[in-house]
Amino acid sequence: MSLAIGLGKYAVGKDVRQDWVIYGLGSCIGLILCERWEGVLGMAHIVLPASPEPDPPEPARYADTAVPFLLQEMERLGAIPNRIVAFLAGGARMLEINGAVGDIGRRNLEAVREELAMRRIRVGGESVGGTFGRTLRWNAAEGLAIVSRFGAADEVLTPVPCRPVRPGGGQA
Amino acid sequence: MSELVEKRFKITEVSMTQHEAEELPxxxxxxxxPVCASFFQVRGELPGFLLLVMPVHEVAALLEPLVGQGEGEMADSAIGEIGNIVGSAFLNHIADHYHIYAAPTPPQVFRDMIGALMGSLAAVLVSGGKLEVPVVRTQLTQNEGVLSAFLLWIPESFSLDELRQSK
Incomplete structure (x- = not known):
């Protein structure tokens, strides 16, 4: 049974043995942070680029609070920040909406990339943009981030399996 | 619409419920x-969003007798037209009921995961400060039985209480 992560929600864990999944990403960003030495994993379903307040009740909802919050939670579990690698999916332009909202998908993507770059977190793989939806799955058994689309073949974002390398480390 | 697809359709099971925007997917x-959907932004005195949503497999069965194919440009055009007909009929009824003006934009047709469409709509709503929204949902039925098609109306400026009081 997979753990489904809804809009604005997140998950963090060590030695994760369950698949985590974000179904139907459109303009939202699915962010996976992996620290394989300590086997610590974080995943967030980011909805908007910027929080309207400094300390929002749902920090994973906004790119500018989700990234530092997820890193902080991972560090609590022993993750070393400079060993963390990011994988991204989503940021599509699904809807043509008249008004001031603009292209939320593009703005989400820019905000997440900026937050990661500020903290020198390397992006190891991504499937972003376009005008179509995506499902992002963390395959715990294989240590792979996999993107599925309607009517297209699955895409593996992780260039190599993101599994623990530390002797005695658990399976992430 | 009944003439278009040579079947008789009725809108049934109207429900009005309140949801957090993030529940929409x-x-x-x-x-x-995977669904086919016609999406409209509603303008006028009743701004909001209107969607006709149908599972992909049911759309194929509906459209193949009409345009000879269940997917492709012709099929997507037909989905947009069906959305136009059903959506306009619904909006005209709403506009008459509330004595207001409401008009849809041209349809955007989607063939994708329902969550990608509804999640993106939720992001638009949350960015406008709408953390909760009323949803008016109807089920479409045809003479051969229930069709798993839904018409969703998400008004931006009416609360659920206002909608219910005006019934």
């Missing part, structure tokens, strides 16, 4: 379900 079931 799972409103009609699994967020990964």
């Amino acid at each position: 799972n409103l009609l079931g699994d967020a990964s379900t």
Whole structure:
């Protein structure tokens, strides 16, 4: 049974043995942070680029609070920040909406990339943009981030399996 | 619409419920379900969003007798036209009921996971400060039985109480 992560929600864990999944990403960003030495994993379903307040009740909802919050939670579990690698999916332009909202998908993507770059977190793989939806799955058994689309073949974002390398480390 | 597809359709099971915007991707079931949808932004005195949503497999069965194919440009055009007909009929009824003016934009047609469409709509709503929204949901039926098609109306400026009081 997979753990489904809804809009604005997140998950963090060590030695994760369950698949985590974000179904139907459109303009939202699915962010996976992996620290394989300590086997610590974080995943967030980011909805908007910027929080309207400094300390929002749902920090994973906004790119500018989700990234530092997820890193902080991972560090609590022993993750070393400079060993963390990011994988991204989503940021599509699904809807043509008249008004001031603009292209939320593009703005989400820019905000997440900026937050990661500020903290020198390397992006190891991504499937972003376009005008179509995506499902992002963390395959715990294989240590792979996999993107599925309607009517297209699955895409593996992780260039190599993101599994623990530390002797005695658990399976992430 | 009945003439277009040579079947008789009725709008039934109207429900009005309040939801957190972030519940929208799972409103009609699994967020990964592939659907065809006509999406409209509603302008005028009743701004909001209107969607006609149908599972992909049912659309194929509906459209193949009409345009000879269940997918492709002709099929998508037909989906947009069906959305236009059903959506306009619904909006005209609403506009008459509330004595207001409401008009849809041209349809945007989607063939994708329902969660990607509804999640993106939720992001638009949340960015406008709408953390909760009323949803008016109808089920479409045809003479051969229930069609798993839904018409969703998400008004931006009416609360659920206002809608119910005006019934």
